[in-house]
Amino acid sequence: MKIGLPKGSLQESTLKLFRKAGYHISVSSRSYYPGFDDAEIEAMLIRAQEMAGYVEKGILDCGLTGKDWIMEQNADVEEVAELIYAKEGLRPVRWVVAVPNNSPIKKIKDLEGKRIATELVNFTKRYLKKKGVKNAEVEFSWGATEVKPPQLADAIVELTETGNSLRANNLRIVETVLESSTRFIANRKSWKNAWKKQKMENIVLLLRGALAAEEKVGLKMNVPKISLNKVLKLIPAMHSPTISPLTEEGWFDLDIVIDEKTVRELIPLLKRAGATGIVEYQLNKVIP
Secondary structure, eight states, X not given: OEEEEEXXXXXXXXXXXXHHTTOOEEOOTTOSOOEESOTTOEEEEEEHHHHHHHHHHTSSSEEEEEXXXXXXXXXXXXXXXXXXXXXXXXXXXXXXXXXXXXXXXXXXXXXXXXXXEESOHHXXXXXXXXXXXXXXXXXXXXXXXXXXXXXXXXXXXXXXXXSHHHHHTTEEEXXXXXXXXXXXXXXXXXXXXXXXXXXXXXXXHHHHHHHHHHTEEEEEEEEEGGGHHHXXXXXXXXXXXXXXXXXSTXXXXXXXXXXXXXXXXXXXXXXXXXXXXXXXXXXXXXXX
């Protein structure tokens, strides 16, 4: 099965995610063909902007790319899964119309007859047409799009997470035109192949498990019977914690999975409630 991995800004976070999911990948700085420890998988590094087109044509069976680039190419692919990780690389993003702070442009219809710079040319043209803007000039931007208004463009359609870069360049947001996140996509013919579909579903299951584990940690502790109820009331476990009796009578071992962000407040509370031998450990995968 041929899979496309995104080269560029998503590359490191994607490779890290696959490794955490259990796939050992080797990447040479001069090669576009990463090595998988699964002999049934052949991988290729492709820019996210091009991924959907190659998957649609069947050159690749599947791949990872942004929803924005699927829509830019208007690609007919199977969107198997959305992969979101809030910490790095796989965050949701927005494409916005932005103009200089002193621009008279206040709404989308004010773009009539204006020049707009963006990497998302095809989608922007369709969006403007849908909004009733018929005569705007949409130009492809090769980068540094924020610096183009007002001399080189009246407005831009640009990618943003926080809007900080736009504000730093004295730009204000007029409207969000698209919200995007990373998707695992498949060629429709490949998706109908039972073996390939199962292979893809296995990958997605493990990737989702690795993503879920990124924001979770495990906690193990010993608790005396007298403190058990008090400790249990403090634990925001995913389900019920695992409780096992120890060889020493009147003591129990508790094992839980919790949100990492809660640990620093929780551990002192557990200690004061009677828990001892508290051990925090990292997780590779959490499969719901």
